[in-house]
Amino acid sequence: MKLRVLLGFLFCLLTGTLLAQRDCVLPLNYRGTFRELPFKVSKIVIPTTEYLQGYVAKGERLSTITRKVQGSSFSIRTITSMSSHFCGETQDVVENVFKKFKNPYFVRFLGTNKGDSIEIQIPVDKIIFLPTVIGKRKGLQLDFAAISN
Numbered sequence: 001m002k003l004r005v006l007l008g009f010l011f012c013l014l015t016g017t018l019l020a021q022r023d024c025v026l027p028l029n030y031r032g033t034f035r036e037l038p039f040k041v042s043k044i045v046i047p048t049t050e051y052l053q054g055y056v057a058k059g060e061r062l063s064t065i066t067r068k069v070q071g072s073s074f075s076i077r078t079i080t081s082m083s084s085h086f087c088g089e090t091q092d093v094v095e096n097v098f099k100k101f102k103n104p105y106f107v108r109f110l111g112t113n114k115g116d117s118i119e120i121q122i123p124v125d126k127i128i129f130l131p132t133v134i135g136k137r138k139g140l141q142l143d144f145a146a147i148s149n
Contacts, residue, residue: 023082023083023084023087024083024084024086024087025079025080025081025082026079026080026086026090026093026140027077027079027134027135027137027138027139027140028049028077028078028079028080028134028139028140028141028142029075029076029077029078029132029134029140029141030046030074030075030076030078030141030144031075031076031142031143032073032074032107032144032145032146032147033072033073033074033146033147034072034073034074034107034109034146034148035072035146035147035148036148036149037109037118037149038116038118038149039111039112039113039116039118040111040116041069041109041110041111041112042068042069042110042111042112043066043067043068043069043110044066044067044069044074044076044109044110045064045065045066045109045110046065046067046076046106046107046108047063047065047106048063048064048065048078048081049080049083049086050062050063050081051063052097052101052105053081053083053085053097053101055081064108065078066110077134085097090131090138090139093140094129094140098124098127098129098140098142099129101124102124104121104122104123104124105121105122105123105124105127105144106119106121106122107120107122107144107147108120120147120148120149122144122147126144126145127142127143128141128142128143128145129141129142129143130143
C-alpha cells in the first residue's frame with residue numbers, strides 16, 4: 001500500500017514537472033530624451049508588458065509603470081511579466097511580442113503642477129530594440145530616442 005502511494009506521488013511529481021510550461025522574465029531598460037514640452041516634467045508613465053500583450057486594458061492598474069525623472073532624459077529599468085513568450089532569443093521576443101503590438105506605444109509625461117499631463121504616441125517602427133546585458137542577465141533596451149510634442 002505504501003509503495004503504491006509513493007509510486008503515485010512520484011508519478012504525479014514527474015509528470016507535473018515534465019509537462020509544465022516554462023515561464024521566463026526578461027530585464028528591460030526604457031530609454032529616451034524629451035524636449036519641447038509645455039511644462040517641467042516630474043514623472044513619466046510607460047506601458048507594461050501585461051498591457052502590450054493584451055492581458056490588461058489601458059488605464060487598468062497593471063497597464064503602466066510610473067517613475068520620477070530629473071532633467072530631460074530617462075532610463076527606466078524594469079522586467080517583463082512572467083511568461084513563456086520571454087524564454088526565447090531576444091530578437092525572437094522583439095518580433096513576437098514587442099513588434100506584434102500594432103498600436104503605437106504611449107509615453108505620458110506628468111508635470112510638477114497638478115493637471116500638467118501630455119501623452120505622446122510612438123509608432124513601433126520608431127523604437128530601437130537593442131539586445132543588451134542588464135545586471136548580469138540577458139536583457140532588452142527599448143530606445144525611444146528623442147521624443148517631442
